[in-house]
Amino acid sequence: MKFRAKITGKGCLELFIHVSGTVARLAKVCVLRVCPDSLCFGPAGSGGLREARLWCEVRQGAFQQFRMEGVSEDLNEIHLELTAEHLSRAARSAAGASSLKLQLTHKRRPCLTVAVELVSSLGRARSVVHDLPVRVLPRRVWRDCLPPSLRASDASICLPRWRTLRSIVERMANVGDHVLVEANLSGRMTLSIETEVVSIQSYFKNLGNPPKSAVGVPQNRDLESMVQVRVDNRKLLQFLEGQQIHPTTALCNIWDNTLLQLVLVQEDVSLQYFIPAL
């Protein structure tokens, strides 16, 4: 098993720092899946979709160098379990660095070595190395950390402005724990929260729907009808506050009364967060 990757360039380094930061905010222990053309972060353990879970994919384009050799020829992947905070801290030490190298090594125990080349303010080179302890996962548990494959969602809509969405959900979180998320295929989205004493509703319109959303939907489907799902507000807020990338695309998919999926894409990075219905 071999893995060696290098990131150079300010933009790519910052993106990697944000990605590892996001994963650390949303999962304590994560599984790093090294695939031939990408690096995927997933939750550890098999919880299915009973809990809110994050998957993140960093495609090869984000790396200047990417070489890997999996467990075997037909199973060309490596699954590593590590503490997300360790990777995030190590990545943060690369702020302003000239390069960051990831390598699977063995130093008394299997490690993911993060080597950062820094240039100090006086123009002199400095190097920092972190050895993060990892656990190589056996093949029998590989299936648990793959993202779920689901049928097409009932509604798919672009999210409103991130800051607005976050501040609304934040205020709603002060009122109650359950938020109802509704959306239709005409660019309308509603967030509602209701307690005995008060009910709050936020209406968004003209949001736009991703083009693929029309695929798989029967012709006579009413574009105006709202699809809904009730989720735990705190989980939603955790994602809205924890994620650190600046997505070019942000959308959500709703499976009626079943599941809410938030998808963010920035360059070669994609984040998916699933929140099951209550």
Place this chain on the structure above:
Amino acid sequence: MAAMLKCVMSGSQVKVFGKAVQALSRISDEFWLDPSKKGLALRCVNSSRSAYGCVLFSPVFFQHYQWSALVKMSENELDTTLNLKCKLGMKSILPIFRCLNSLERNIEKCRIFTRSDKCKVVIQFFYRHGIKRTHNICFQESQPLQVIFDKNVCTNTLMIQPRLLADAIVLFTSSQEEVTLAVTPLNFCLKSSNEESMDLSNAVYSEMFVGSDEFDFFEIGMDTEITFCFKELKGMLTFSEATHAPISIYFDFPGKPLALSIDDMLVEANFILATLADEQSRASSPQSLCLSQKRKRSDLIEKKTGKNVTGQALECISRKAAPRRLYPKETLTNISALENCGSPAMKRVDGDVSEVSESSVSNTEEVPGSLCLRKFSCMFFGAVSSDQQEHFNHPFDSLARASDSEQDMNNVCCRKEFNRSDAKYFCII
């Protein structure tokens, strides 16, 4: 004439003073105010006696500085000078020196003086428009301690800009307490302590290499790797922000304390930290090394003061607790075993210090849940007192007096540690 202190500072001087207090608060919850003709010293030592901090403000730092000691005339014409014995709690002082930036801007003058009759320290801030803020703090009568550590005989000396150290510190997680400094004549490396990484299976190992040309001064006598607690390092960094002076690091071999200093003419700050003693160096006749060092130092001290050296016993006791994994037998003594050794130790100190021998080592067994499983050299301090007779008769009394809280379990265990006689060697710092 009682022992007293009176000084006046301007706004910007208060900021430096406040930063010094904040830096020392990283080491201990209490500190001594120790005025002398050299200036006003703030001294503190941590509860496990493995770190000592002292910030000395020279008389010219202040707008006005006045101090005096009590002189006791005695019949045999041996006047004894009793200095101010003033110990203050950080809890009382830190809130007074909060918001240093706004203090610097808004106060015209700060006055600190003592009232020995009431065991009080008075701190007054004078603002514009006649506004005055006064704090009265009771102090505890306690003899200040000091460590005598000669930086100039250290083999290795570095001088760095605080920025470099701050960058390095960020790499280490707060869960890691120890860092190892590894130097060669060309290279500097700060890295996670190997011992700690071994114990905690999920710990990240980090290291940072810096070229020697990034240092203001880089003199390495021999390749060295030393390990120490870096909590106190952060304290020194806090203070360096106030002075803009570079930090100097003086050190020798593992086991010998390491000194961090900042010296900018008006203020001199010294943090002396214990370092982890090396197992290998222990095997290669450390006893003779230490004893000979001690003899050299005791000669020095004797020449300087002409007084009885044992009275001024400044001892370094290396706790021979090896990590459990490697040397299961040679760990800390059982507390009951300590008590048995209690009296012999007292006698030994009274006599010639150089007579401590291997036979004084008791057979030990592991103490479950024992606090200090690492072999840190601990520094024992002599009281800063001209009253040698008092010290000589009760060497452990004064050391016991210097400890912080009586109820603290940590301290109780540590004190018992020091009372035991199984220290393999004594050496005077």
